[in-house]
Amino acid sequence: MKKENFLWSAVKTGLIVGVVAIFICFVGMVEVFSKRDVIEKLITLGQFVLLAAMFSAGFIASRHTSSLLEKNKPVSNLVAGLVAGLFTGLVLALLVVVGAEVNLRAVFLNATTTLYDVLTLDKGVGNVWILPLIGAVAGLLGAASLLLPQILRRPITQALVFVIFMAFFSGLFRVVMINQGSDMSKAAKYLFGQTGLTLEGTLIFFLGVIAVSMLWSYKGKDIQAGVTRLPKAGRLSLRVIVYALIAYVALGLPQVSGPFIAQVIVTVALFVLMGLGLNITLGFAGLLDLGFVAFYAIGAYTVGLLTSYGAFGLQHIPFWVAVPIAVLVAMASGAMLGLPVLGIRGDYLAIATLGFGEIVRLLAGSDFLAPFFGGPQGIIGIQKPCLGTLGPFIRVDVPRVCNGLELGKPQDIYYIAVVSAVIIAFVAWRLRESRLGRAWMAIREDEDVAEALGVNLIQTKLLAYMLGAAFAGLGGAIFATLIGSIFATSMQLIVSINVVSLIIVGGMGSIPGVIVGAIALIGLPELLREVSEFRFLLYGATLIIMMLAKPEGLWPSQATRRELHHTEVEAGVKA
Amino acid sequence: MTTLLTATKVTKRFGGLVAVNAVDFEIPEKSIVSMIGPNGAGKTTFFNCITGFGKCDEGEIIFEGTPTQRLRPDQISRLGISRTYQNIRLFAEMSALENILVGQHIFLHSSWMSAVIGTPKVHQEERIALAEAQRLLDFVGLKGQGDMMARNLPYGAQRRLEIARALATKPKLLLLDEPSAGMNPRETEDLTAFIRQLRDELGITIFLIEHHMRVVMGISEHITVLDYGEKIAEGTPAEIQKNPRVIEAYLGRGAATEGMATAHERHSDKTNSKLR
Numbered sequence: 023m024k025k026e027n028f029l030w031s032a033v034k035t036g037l038i039v040g041v042v043a044i045f046i047c048f049v050g051m052v053e054v055f056s057k058r059d060v061i062e063k064l065i066t067l068g069q070f071v072l073l074a075a076m077f078s079a080g081f082i083a084s085r086h087t088s089s090l091l092e093k094n095k096p097v098s099n100l101v102a103g104l105v106a107g108l109f110t111g112l113v114l115a116l117l118v119v120v121g122a123e124v125n126l127r128a129v130f131l132n133a134t135t136t137l138y139d140v141l142t143l144d145k146g147v148g149n150v151w152i153l154p155l156i157g158a159v160a161g162l163l164g165a166a167s168l169l170l171p172q173i174l175r176r177p178i179t180q181a182l183v184f185v186i187f188m189a190f191f192s193g194l195f196r197v198v199m200i201n202q203g204s205d206m207s208k209a210a211k212y213l214f215g216q217t218g219l220t221l222e223g224t225l226i227f228f229l230g231v232i233a234v235s236m237l238w239s240y241k242g243k244d245i246q247a248g249v250t251r252l253p254k255a256g257r258l259s260l261r262v263i264v265y266a267l268i269a270y271v272a273l274g275l276p277q278v279s280g281p282f283i284a285q286v287i288v289t290v291a292l293f294v295l296m297g298l299g300l301n302i303t304l305g306f307a308g309l310l311d312l313g314f315v316a317f318y319a320i321g322a323y324t325v326g327l328l329t330s331y332g333a334f335g336l337q338h339i340p341f342w343v344a345v346p347i348a349v350l351v352a353m354a355s356g357a358m359l360g361l362p363v364l365g366i367r368g369d370y371l372a373i374a375t376l377g378f379g380e381i382v383r384l385l386a387g388s389d390f391l392a393p394f395f396g397g398p399q400g401i402i403g404i405q406k407p408c409l410g411t412l413g414p415f416i417r418v419d420v421p422r423v424c425n426g427l428e429l430g431k432p433q434d435i436y437y438i439a440v441v442s443a444v445i446i447a448f449v450a451w452r453l454r455e456s457r458l459g460r461a462w463m464a465i466r467e468d469e470d471v472a473e474a475l476g477v478n479l480i481q482t483k484l485l486a487y488m489l490g491a492a493f494a495g496l497g498g499a500i501f502a503t504l505i506g507s508i509f510a511t512s513m514q515l516i517v518s519i520n521v522v523s524l525i526i527v528g529g530m531g532s533i534p535g536v537i538v539g540a541i542a543l544i545g546l547p548e549l550l551r552e553v554s555e556f557r558f559l560l561y562g563a564t565l566i567i568m569m570l571a572k573p574e575g576l577w578p579s580q581a582t583r584r585e586l587h588h589t590e591v592e593a594g595v596k597a
Numbered sequence: 598m599t600t601l602l603t604a605t606k607v608t609k610r611f612g613g614l615v616a617v618n619a620v621d622f623e624i625p626e627k628s629i630v631s632m633i634g635p636n637g638a639g640k641t642t643f644f645n646c647i648t649g650f651g652k653c654d655e656g657e658i659i660f661e662g663t664p665t666q667r668l669r670p671d672q673i674s675r676l677g678i679s680r681t682y683q684n685i686r687l688f689a690e691m692s693a694l695e696n697i698l699v700g701q702h703i704f705l706h707s708s709w710m711s712a713v714i715g716t717p718k719v720h721q722e723e724r725i726a727l728a729e730a731q732r733l734l735d736f737v738g739l740k741g742q743g744d745m746m747a748r749n750l751p752y753g754a755q756r757r758l759e760i761a762r763a764l765a766t767k768p769k770l771l772l773l774d775e776p777s778a779g780m781n782p783r784e785t786e787d788l789t790a791f792i793r794q795l796r797d798e799l800g801i802t803i804f805l806i807e808h809h810m811r812v813v814m815g816i817s818e819h820i821t822v823l824d825y826g827e828k829i830a831e832g833t834p835a836e837i838q839k840n841p842r843v844i845e846a847y848l849g850r851g852a853a854t855e856g857m858a859t860a861h862e863r864h865s866d867k868t869n870s871k872l873r
Contacts, residue, residue, distance in 0.1 A: 452713045455712075456723075460695055460702070463688065466690075474648055474671070475679070475700050475763075475765075475766060476702050476766055477699070478669075485709060
């Protein structure tokens with residue numbers, strides 16, 4: 023087969039990326055993003071997105087060239103990158119030119135003059151030639167990044183990623199640091215501007231990360247070897263110090279960050295709980311459950327009914343008693359779901375569980391059961407947890423007085439949520455390493471063979487459903503007290519889908535993966551307010567890119583890792 | 598010699614097709630017996646009836662005095678029947694060691710709660726299980742490959758790992774479904790010796806489905822021949838080789854004059870070389 027000319031391939035890449043860039047403009051992302059800076063007074067987020075598109079056009083073209091020519095030819099690579107970036111810029115320039123002549127707003131609501139100003143860097147349509155120029159330079163840089171030797175590429179990539187990360191969350195860090203006192207506040211104002219990094223801050227972060235990364239690649243092996251050489255006691259105390267540091271940061275965080283961030287972290291922790299639960303049924307035992315939110319709802323409603331002083335509360339027993347009951351109820355409902363679907367496999371199971379989730383949501387919100395669950399009005403007035411003794415029970419609609427510390431604020435619930443997540447992660451880890459965990463994984467891999475080896479399918483699958491449900495029930499119970507009220511409408515299918523996605527993105531069957539996935543898919547969108555409008559667009563794009571580029575997840579499970587290590591060792595022996 | 602397993606009038610139907618038709622079968626204790634027959638003769642189906650994979654429709658299978666046809670596969674494996682598969686069915690995404698540990702499932706008794714708490718008993722149990730798994734790994738010649746993911750092991754190693762996993766259940770009866778499939782002559786020879794070793798040293802009764810006539814004739818004490826689900830012959834290797842019905846079943850009426858074993862091998866050599 024005749025191979026494509028690399029220049030033609032680069033042109034195609036440039037055009038495709040250009041079309042993608044126009045798409046990003048037309049959904050309004052560029053305009054919204056340009057209200058935020060990456061580096062103050064220098065580059066806005068909107069411009070950054072376009073630059074990134076041109077840069078990646080160059081990178082992709084360069085990589086294509088290498089594979090077409092079957093090796094790196096620096097000149098060809100650079101030319102290809104330049105051409106690709108140029109064409110991306112040309113496509114965007116074309117948009118500006120056409121937009122100046124024709125009113126595109128009739129069809130594309132977001133094709134505003136503001137957008138054209140952003141695209142031409144506020145220099146007007148006359149200076150539209152600047153776009154292909156920038157594109158060419160960005161493409162060239164993209165192509166060059168591929169040619170860099172590994173030793174340089176890695177630190178630069180890490181530094182870029184870090185700077186982008188800091189820019190995204192500059193507001194967050196700024197608030198936290200300013201709350202720390204005047205010294206920190208000065209530092210914060212030096213590093214972070216109102217909506218992004220300052221130029222100084224960018225340089226500091228960029229160079230700092232490069233320095234650390236270079237140091238690590240030179241000295242990292244020595245440091246690692248030094249740690250392994252330490253005597254057992256020394257290693258233990260090192261570990262204790264690290265854990266103590268983590269605990270200190272975790273405990274102190276809500277005090278300095280304020281209620282908003284505390285609430286975000288609680289949300290993440292709740293999704294970690296659900297994720298760990300589903301990780302047992304889906305990640306370990308391979309049973310796809312799309313109605314997982316049902317157990318969350320059951321946990322929440324149980325706590326609601328048991329502690330609410332609203333119209334539908336039955337009792338108000340202390341939170342600490344209600345939570346174990348909620349977990350047990352969720353567990354029982356897990357068994358109830360598990361029994362009928364025991365024999366169903368694969369896709370059919372997903373649909374059956376989907377039905378279960380919808381049934382629970384519809385029943386909870388229905389008029390039919392409104393006398394018990396409040397129907398669309400939900401359950402309100404859920405009592406906050408109380409550290410200390412509760413006053414005597416008078417009437418259902420009178421809250422019991424808390425003699426002691428009432429944990430009402432998100433910062434207080436934070437502790438409950440984080441401690442629960444840590445405990446559940448530990449439980450999940452222990453289960454995974456036990457005979458039960460192995461039996462689950464065997465079922466995931468080959469149900470029939472597992473059964474032929476003596477694994478009781480009924481018992482083992484039911485336990486997976488029950489324990490998974492228990493974890494989600496705990497999450498729901500904490501959610502109920504965090505919000506103080508429950509509505510059936512908050513138990514949508516999208517919650518279940520979120521949980522499945524975070525497991526897949528984090529790494530199927532991996533416990534740290536669940537935590538990473540929850541932070542990436544739940545925490546980041548909560549923190550990035552600008553993104554919230556395009557949340558599902560980015561969400562979908564992330565999932566697709568993840569599945570193409572890194573299907574094993576962000577933090578794959580131990581087995582994969584161990585094996586990668588194993589092959590490394592083998593390669594080392596052979597070399 | 599006592600009988601370990603007795604099958605009487607075992608019949609299995611798939612819709613209108615009678616896959617196994619009223620087969621009587623016996624396995625004496627500590628013997629090596631084989632079942633042969635052309636493709637689609639119902640050998641694997643018969644295997645599945647014994648292990649409870651697919652329940653037989655009629656007839657009775659008694660293992661050491663216990664009728665098995667009402668039992669689930671996991672209960673049957675607890676009685677002491679274990680098997681390997683024609684197309685290797687390891688737990689691909691688990692390590693070699695974990696594969697064997699799953700095989701030991703029936704000997705581990707800790708509940709999930711004690712596993713979460715981490716009682717000394719659980720630790721003790723896990724330690725013993727791990728040591729046993731290591732021992733089995735060494736026994737089948739996979740020393741030091743315990744951390745390899747099963748799917749990444751070479752073909753021959755996967756076959757041996759599957760046997761190690763089956764041995765982990767401490768079976769009295771081991772069913773091997775075409776263990777030499779895809780092996781070269783050298784590996785086949787090793788396998789034959791290994792199967793003999795299983796019987797002589799561990800006292801495990803072996804029941805074998807095999808196409809490779811050199812293996813079958815070399816180690817079997819008793820051979821049963823199935824064709825279209827029916828038992829057409831049984832006896833010692835020498836008797837089977839001479840049986841005209843067997844030769845006919847394999848090679849058609851015209852070939853009945855030729856020595857069956859050699860003809861079959863010529864045939865399989867041809868297919869093998871085509872495959873390579």
